[in-house]
Amino acid sequence: MANQVEQQREQWGSKIGFILAAAGSAVGLGNIWKFPYVTGTNGGGAFVVIYVAMVACIGFSVMLAELVIGRNAQLNAVGSFKKIKGGAWPAVGWLGLACGALILSYYGVVGGWTIKYILHSFTGLMELAAAGQAGDAFGGFISNPIMVILYQALFMFITIWVVYRGVGEGIERYCKVLMPGLFILLIVLIGRSVTLEGAGEGISFYLKPDFSKVTAGTVLAALGQAFFSLSLGMGCMITYGSYLQKDISLPGAAAQVCFLDTMVALLAGLVIFPAVFAFGVEPGAGPGLTFITLPGIFAQMPGGMIWSALFFLLLFVAALTSAISLLEVACAYFIDKGWSRAKAAWTMGTLIFLLGIPSGISLGGGLKIAGKDFMDVAGFFTDQIMMPLGGMLISIFVGWVIADVAKDEVTGNGRIPVFAGFDIWMIFVKFVSPLAILYIFVTGLKW
Helix, strand or coil: CHHHHHHCCCCCCCHHHHHHHHHHHHCCHHHHHHHHHHHHHCCCHHHHHHHHHHHHHHHHHHHHHHHHHHHHHCCCHHHHHHHHCCCCCHHHHHHHHHHHHHHHHHHHHHHHHHHHHHHHCCCCHHHHHHCCCHHHHHHHHHCCHHHHHHHHHHHHHHHHHHHHCCHHHHHHHHHHHHHHHHHHHHHHHHHHHHCCCCHHHHHHHHHCCCHHHCCHHHHHHHHHHHHHHCCCCCCHHHHHHCCCCCCCCHHHHHHHHHHHHHHHHHHHHHHHHHHHHHCCCCCCCCCHHHHHHHHHHHHCCCCHHHHHHHHHHHHHHHHHHHHHHHHHHHHHHHHHCCCCHHHHHHHHHHHHHHHHHHHHHHCCCCCEECCEEHHHHHHHHHHHHHHHHHHHHHHHHHHHHCHHHHHHHHCCCCCCCCCCCHHHHHHHHHHHHHHHHHHHHHHHCCC
């Protein structure tokens, strides 16, 4: 009897628990720092409109496809493909599992940076930033491998602890606190940013579309950002979907997750753009905006250390909720193979931490591959190759191989009415999404 209980698959305790956990998986560092940067380099408001359209079309269709696979099989990403169809298809699950582990390896490094900068906000960062030395401070930190690895280990320990606690008592419970906390932090930071003198110009740049600035590159950037910001193609939504009860509407759940993820990205823009315009910073200043430019802005505000700490706390929460889902993908595979959750979480978490050490030391002038930092190389493989390939194959699998299974799953075998857009969704998973993702894949293959 004890074994039967132990082998019984965990489930989400509530629909809202799943929505917040899945949204947490989707909401990551890309929403907070990459979205404003990409928006800034692609003309502002017009990019935002196209991005939202891409999330509603491509993002929603692939997310729903992943949830269908997971809930139908009630297994991990590899086991789901094996159970539903077999053949060569489990390779797609392995691709997702490998992609998730590789992403988490360098995500853990950046997550560690956020912890360091929360603390550093109170221990001299503002003084250094005010003196124009924020770049030197960041460079000094990432050049110290012991400190980088120490903070990476702390971030990974927190991630492992949440996953070790389980689906209901760990992931769901903590995401129910972390996700509302993330929205509260965003609202507080927006309140500070939009009331800065000169913020109006940034709000106008961000919210007033100028479609004369739209190019083919703008559309491609919006498509890529929509796909990557939703954490698609790496097994997260398949794994989370496998813990879903059969009476929950998958289209509704997918739409709510896409909505929350997009809201975080849009709200992050309202934190960044008013502030950068108020202080005369270039809105497309690049990823360095986060750890170098923004501390300089916070240093010029009254109570700057508080605003700086709150911002990096926001980044930490976004990184943690994504990291939890990435570790769960790997753990779910081994738990389904008979491992205890404790063994899976601590073993896989430790191995992924070790895998991340080369990324941690590479930016400080350490390990390079073909002239590129190890972290950039890992990011290239995950973002430009593994995720698009996984997303494209998932769409093809649902649209062409298991379309009847997908219809049964979406309707709960007839218990839930077919959602109004089912036929349109099928067109997207069969044709539009695979072709759009293929376009991302081909154009992104630039070393």
